[in-house]
Amino acid sequence: MPELPEVETVRRGLLVTIGGRRILSAVLNRSDLRRPVPPFLAERLVGARIGALTRRGKYLLIALDGDGLLLVHFGMSGRVTAGGADLPALRHDHLILTFDEGTVLRFNDPRRFGVIDYLARGEEDRHPLLAGLGPEPLEPGFDGVALGAALAHRSSTIKAALLDQKVVAGLGNIYACEALYRARLSPRRRADSLAPRQTARLAEAIRTVLEEAICAGGSSLRDYVQINGELGYFQHQWAVYAREGKPCPGCDCKKGVRRIVQGGRSTFFCAKRQR
DNA sequence: CTTTCGTCCTGACTGC
DNA sequence: TGCAGTCAGGACGAAA
Known part of the structure; x- marks a missing residue:
């Protein structure tokens, strides 16, 4: 992953x-x-x-x-x-x-x-795997306005949209879940239903979760290791991912972290905190 | 155009 | 202990 x-x-x-x-x-x-x-x-x-x-x-x-x-x-x-x-x-x-x-x-x-x-060299923009990629979330141009534009007129869930590399390049299942948690947005929301302040919050959440994960050397679930063979350690900082039933770190809700399936993928979230 | 679904693949894990 | 079955998931292509 x-x-x-x-x-x-x-x-x-x-x-x-x-x-x-x-x-x-x-x-x-x-x-x-x-x-x-x-x-x-x-x-x-x-x-x-x-x-x-x-x-x-x-x-x-x-x-x-x-x-x-x-x-x-x-x-x-x-x-x-x-x-x-x-x-x-x-x-x-x-x-x-x-x-x-x-x-x-x-x-x-x-x-x-x-x-x-x-x-x-020079073929990067035309390569079939690279040509359609969306914005780099850690580049300066990535903000709530840019994200909002990418999400406009999308009827899919916000979770599915974040996994689409055309919307933003680099998110997978783990960081999509974690970013939505930080932005307090339900993964079940329609992508085009976000208000400007919510897309701004989400863009900021994406940026910060990615930056913190890089600082931690990434997340090691099963396969991933750093090139020296050491594990990353950001998995210890996950708020929701793979934490079904455990307490949500941000609130005292009884149910804790829930797991649902969206588009065949597990989504983890806190139904109380994320709306 | 967008969205959903099936597919690829192997190893880890579960249950009998 | 062994074996069969299930699951995980990034991205593409087909179908709706």
Whole structure:
């Protein structure tokens, strides 16, 4: 479930471990991920030096000298770890990169919902996976007005809308639930029913929950780890997610946190506090 | 156009 | 202990 904070944590970790390094070897063990990995990927990577490391929504973009970009999406179970050459190869290590000075980077994804792709620099805006993405919630332009515009004329629930990457890039199930809790908005509200002050509150809640999660190194539920293998610890700060029946931290309601299913996804919320 | 639903996949967990 | 069944969920494509 790597969402924006987890991808951002990986990006920052990679900055330190592989920034400026040269790729000595690239081994692609299997290419049948969510979409096929380009067959020429490995040969393009060998010899390349790592340039800028950026992120768009839940996508990690690793620039290579020359004119290429390595695009990585973690899907459900993807993880990237960096270590020495002594680390044993694991099942589901789909891409293994060895760098000068001996660092070994592994992309591991048991469920293979992840994506690895290669694109030319300047193609970012046209790439099918990136072209339709909504605003970056941590960029300055993201506020209640922008969010309100994205939610206008949407009849779906606000919860479903927040999971739509066209509305805002980077939220998944965990942070959508947590942001709605912080904004005191019911996940069952129609997306287009929010008043301006409510969209402002929600935009601010999205921003703060993501920032706090990044500070905590992300949330570790089952699969996610930071690139050094350590767990994130934001899961200890969840107010509602995966806390069905437990007391809501913000009020004394008897029922506690409730779980409902929306669009096949679990939603956790406090019916008293969120309206 | 928007929205919903089924699908992909494997590991962790539950219940018998 | 073992095995079958269920569940989790990001994003796409098809259908409504």
